[in-house]
Amino acid sequence: MFDYLIVGAGFAGSVLAERLANDAGKKVLIIDKRNHIGGNAYDYYDDAGILIHKYGPHIFHTNSPEVFGYLSRFTQWRPYEHRVLTTVDGKLLPIPINLDTVNKLYNLNLTSEELEKFFDSIKEDVKNIRTSEDVVVSQVGRDLYEKFFRNYTRKQWGMDPSELDKMVTSRIPTRTNQDDRYFTDAHQAMPLHGYTRMFEKMITHPNIHVMLNTDYKAVKDIIPFKKMIFTGPVDEYFDYCYGKLPYRSLQFVHKTYDTREFQQVAVVNYPNEHEYTRITEYKHLTGQTHEKTSVTYEYPCWNSDPYYPVPKPENAELYQKYKSLADETPDVHFVGRLATYKYYNMDQVVAQALSTYSKITQHNLADIAV
Ligand code: FAD
Ligand code: UDP
Known part of the structure; x- marks a missing residue:
């Protein structure tokens, strides 16, 4: 028993x-x-x-x-x-959106104070922040939302950010400094x-x-x-x-390449192209040294294992x-x-x-x- x-x-x-x-x-x-x-x-x-x-x-x-x-x-x-790059307009940019993301995307040279004013000038006034669209457009405006969030979210969840609770995109902060870490936790x-x-x-x-x-x-x-x-x-x-x-699901496609390094960082996001959302290269996470490298592509789908x-x-x-x-x-x-x-x-x-x-x-x- x-x-x-x-x-x-x-x-x-x-x-x-x-x-x-x-x-x-x-x-x-x-x-x-x-x-x-x-x-x-x-x-x-x-x-x-x-x-x-x-x-x-x-x-x-x-x-x-x-x-x-x-x-x-x-x-x-x-x-x-953890550091993540995302591919937007043919450029590899830091995500969460930070000072470098905006400067590199628009070929600008803003300071943090100037970026705060820039966000103030482009952000939308949303009275009641309810959805995952509201969260982003109320912080960084429509253009950055369309380029970094809208299509990624549609791919990942099979629905528009306007249909999803605000907690989904709230996982990703917006920064006006150069901190390019994905997380800021103590551990x-x-x-x-x-x-x-x-x-x-x-x-x-x-x-x-x-x-x-x-x-x-x-x-x-x-x-x-x-x-x-x-x-x-x-x-x-x-x-x-x-x-x-x-429950939204994913198909994972694992591949090994005959090269020491496939990409600069552990995760690269593809919001606007391909059917997969992101590619992960594990050696960046584990520190393993090996003459080859293994990566995973994530393809979102329904009706498979619940994730x-x-x-x-x-x-x-x-x-x-x-x-x-x-x-x-x-x-x-x-x-x-x-x-x-x-x-x-x-x-x-x-x-x-x-x-x-x-x-x-x-x-x-x-x-x-x-
Ligand atoms: P699970 O790990 O899902 O375990 C449940 C287990 O129950 C499974 O092994 C399943 O086989 C078993 N089971 C279900 N039904 C039955 C049954 N009928 N009979 C017998 N067994 C059954 N979290 C982070 O903190 N950082 C990350 O970077 C991160 N990345 C993630 C990336 C992806 C793609 C996913 C999907 C999740 C990620 N998470 C991450 C979340 C993390 O995976 C979960 O928080 C955690 O693994 C949940 O643990 P769990 O025990 O609740 O569920
Ligand atoms: N997201 C996005 N673009 C990105 C990264 C994230 O639109 O480049 C949105 C998307 O809706 C995603 C959510 O933010 O599902 C949360 O992202 P996170 O990286 O935390 O997702 P997870 O690792 O849990 O899949």
């Missing part, structure tokens, strides 16, 4: 398995329908011997000392600050030996059993367990009883119906990006899993007190 059946061996499932086994002494079974642990953060050495991310670039960043401290128990880190680093090695350390414990290639539907009535942690899609758990929640919850009002409403059902299912905890339908980064999922663990333990203490 397992104390917990954990569905999904990604961040949500692995953090909870580690805490429940290591801290609370529970007997845990983690199952995953894939043939590997790590969820979407899984990395592996490809045929050329280069460490790549199977499900696209995963760059770790957090402002939470608790999350960083917790993960540091399972990995050393390689300091890494930015890559697991020194990769994510999969970190997950292995996290869940290697005598009380944790792992079953791969296993869908929970196939085993839920066979395996004896007391409680469940579910980290797959919440609508799937409830047999789509209110209809399907949309991104789609932030728009009607989906939030539908999710709330599933959440009510989830709240009425006390022996199952729903955790992670798919199970709580939240566009969460890795650190947010770790934080959510740690906070679920404290709720579970408090609950248990309360049970004991009664």
